[in-house]
Amino acid sequence: MGAPELSYLRGYPAELVADVPRLLAEGRLGSMLRGRYPQAHAVRSETALYDYVAALKARHLRSAPPLAKVLYDPRLQIVRNALGTHTQVSRVQGNRLKAKREIRIAALFHDAPAAFLRMIVVHELAHLKERDHDRAFYALCVHMEPDYHQLEFDLRLWLTALELEPQPTPPPPPRRPGAA
Numbered sequence: 001m002g003a004p005e006l007s008y009l010r011g012y013p014a015e016l017v018a019d020v021p022r023l024l025a026e027g028r029l030g031s032m033l034r035g036r037y038p039q040a041h042a043v044r045s046e047t048a049l050y051d052y053v054a055a056l057k058a059r060h061l062r063s064a065p066p067l068a069k070v071l072y073d074p075r076l077q078i079v080r081n082a083l084g085t086h087t088q089v090s091r092v093q094g095n096r097l098k099a100k101r102e103i104r105i106a107a108l109f110h111d112a113p114a115a116f117l118r119m120i121v122v123h124e125l126a127h128l129k130e131r132d133h134d135r136a137f138y139a140l141c142v143h144m145e146p147d148y149h150q151l152e153f154d155l156r157l158w159l160t161a162l163e164l165e166p167q168p169t170p171p172p173p174p175r176r177p178g179a180a
């Protein structure tokens with residue numbers, strides 16, 4: 001069997017991802033990341049997500065246009081190069097075309113570690129000002145989250161584990177004494 005293709009980790013230096021195939025083969029990548037990021041988040045609803053994004057935006061990007069909509073999208077597949085989607089939906093309102101800003105966060109972040117939700121929200125907010133994944137874009141990400149690069153790398157590891165590592169099966173129910 002060949003090594004699995006690490007599509008989320010394309011573009012990273014080989015030495016940085018050298019251990020990944022072994023960790024995957026041993027089924028340890030996911031648990032390693034859960035150990036590193038044990039903290040869950042409390043952003044459970046769409047309202048909570050909107051408030052969470054709005055608070056970060058108010059702190060760092062006050063001048064960016066207001067957000068019309070923020071949601072967890074169960075249909076959103078994470079594109080390997082572009083992690084989330086920021087869309088500008090044009091709607092006709094009266095006779096004027098008005099661009100509405102939406103941020104869609106893939107539903108799998110609902111159950112992601114808190115740090116990964118923060119990272120993806122920072123990424124999507126940065127797109128309000130910078131369209132491409134260029135220097136200015138990443139500078140803005142780091143301004144909002146100094147640990148951005150490490151978090152994006154670890155998020156990609158986590159996505160790799162979700163995709164390629166067998167998920168732990170729950171332990172069988174305890175046997176009742178007396179049962180055969």
Ligand SMILES: [Zn+2]
Nearest residue numbers: 082083084123
């Ligand atoms: Zn992007």
